[in-house]
Amino acid sequence: MSTSHPQKASLSARVFSLQPTVRTLIVYNLLQGLYLGYIRVFWQPWLVSLGISIATIGVLESGAGRYGAISGLMQVVGGRFSDRRGRRRLILAGSGFLIACWLTSAGAFFFGSRALVYLAYLLWGLSLLSLPVIDAIMADYIETPDRARVYSTMLVANFIPGSVTGFLAGEYGASLSPQLLLLLAVALETVGFALIFAKVRDKGMAGGIHSARLSLRATWEGISQFRGFFSIFVVDSVAWSLGTGILYALLSTRGFSQFEFGVVALTQPIGVVLGTFPGGWLTHRIGARRLLVISEILGGSMVLGWAFYPIGPLIPLYGIVWGFAVATWVPAQFHLSAAMFPEGRRGEMLGAMATSIYLFRIAGPIAAAGLYLTLGYSAPMVAGGLAIFATIFLIMRFLPQDV
Numbered sequence: 001m002s003t004s005h006p007q008k009a010s011l012s013a014r015v016f017s018l019q020p021t022v023r024t025l026i027v028y029n030l031l032q033g034l035y036l037g038y039i040r041v042f043w044q045p046w047l048v049s050l051g052i053s054i055a056t057i058g059v060l061e062s063g064a065g066r067y068g069a070i071s072g073l074m075q076v077v078g079g080r081f082s083d084r085r086g087r088r089r090l091i092l093a094g095s096g097f098l099i100a101c102w103l104t105s106a107g108a109f110f111f112g113s114r115a116l117v118y119l120a121y122l123l124w125g126l127s128l129l130s131l132p133v134i135d136a137i138m139a140d141y142i143e144t145p146d147r148a149r150v151y152s153t154m155l156v157a158n159f160i161p162g163s164v165t166g167f168l169a170g171e172y173g174a175s176l177s178p179q180l181l182l183l184l185a186v187a188l189e190t191v192g193f194a195l196i197f198a199k200v201r202d203k204g205m206a207g208g209i210h211s212a213r214l215s216l217r218a219t220w221e222g223i224s225q226f227r228g229f230f231s232i233f234v235v236d237s238v239a240w241s242l243g244t245g246i247l248y249a250l251l252s253t254r255g256f257s258q259f260e261f262g263v264v265a266l267t268q269p270i271g272v273v274l275g276t277f278p279g280g281w282l283t284h285r286i287g288a289r290r291l292l293v294i295s296e297i298l299g300g301s302m303v304l305g306w307a308f309y310p311i312g313p314l315i316p317l318y319g320i321v322w323g324f325a326v327a328t329w330v331p332a333q334f335h336l337s338a339a340m341f342p343e344g345r346r347g348e349m350l351g352a353m354a355t356s357i358y359l360f361r362i363a364g365p366i367a368a369a370g371l372y373l374t375l376g377y378s379a380p381m382v383a384g385g386l387a388i389f390a391t392i393f394l395i396m397r398f399l400p401q402d403v
Helices: 011-016 020-049 054-064 069-085 088-111 114-141 144-171 178-199 207-211 216-225 227-244 247-253 258-281 288-308 312-340 343-361 363-375 379-398
Strands: none
Touching: 020 054, 020 114, 020 144, 020 178, 020 247, 020 258, 054 069, 054 114, 054 247, 054 363, 069 088, 069 114, 069 343, 088 114, 088 178, 114 144, 114 312, 114 343, 144 258, 144 312, 227 288, 227 312, 227 343, 227 363, 227 379, 247 258, 258 312, 288 312, 288 379, 312 343, 343 363, 363 379
16 A cells, blocks of 8 residues: 555545555445344344244354354464465455355255254354454554544444345345345355455565464463453453343343334444544544543443333434444554554454453353343343443553553
8 A cells, every 4th residue: 555645635535545455345344234234133033033042042152153252263263374374365264154154044044943053153153263354454454543544434334234234124024034134145245255356465474474383372472461451352342242142132022023123223323423433533633542431331321221221212322322332442442453463463463352352252142141041131231231331440440541
């Protein structure tokens, strides 16, 4: 990427002057947003419709779900190998696993097979090996002052299409079968795979990076070096897994309809757009530390709101606050991580942080299911809200005021 942008160049000019690799990954996130928008909302209610219990969903989510044990372990593998073997092939592998996942899921609902649901979860977990790799290649190509801004653009590209498809799926869910919607996910992910294959290229890496020996000890030393920084995101992930890990399944037990789930899918991206301004464009002006605290306060309020006031008129408010919390957290986390980790080990350390997060997070859905079964509907969200406010303490403890 050229480093000669004028200081007064407009943001849009700087975004569209990015390397084809970065532009392609933004488009790829848009395509994923088109189908993840409705899968995020309806996946767990679909499983309930197959007769899978809340407790089983908790176990599946903890084992191989989006934030499960397999997903976490795959990220350190993906991150470490991407530093040494190139990032493109790992991103393609992740996309391939997703194509297989949604094909298997469609078969699960077509045949009413729980065994295929379990296989789909495994494939979903394996696909997560590409998450830290995408972050690492974005950091490779984007200059430091633009990282939070461009990452916010990618976040919006993921959420806005999802808001439309999630709402439409809620509106017309009775006439659109899970099989059809999952096959649409296969088609969109296949287009994304083709774009990555054609357009994404690794940035030149030093030969020493490629030939460096894989070492678990070196990775552990890196984690120890940044343990305070890691702890912030570990506790945050546990908090959110308690508060929202099985939220849609819990809401389905309270009689929430597909239309109401669609309202959440529609309003959450509105919050993302509103939060993108402070979350991305003003990271360097008001500070990442302050943004993280704002995000946690909003997230805690939203989770406790679902716990004590799960009523229809407040659904749009919860969706907007949820989206705003995401938009003020994710770009700040990316900015801090990309700046803190050395370039030669960036993929490895991003993967190590993701794995650390996931290995602690896996207890969340199981604990949430246990709290629900023993103490009732509100208990998981209350526990999550308290953990979110504990995260604020860690932010104040380990992040200096000038970040």
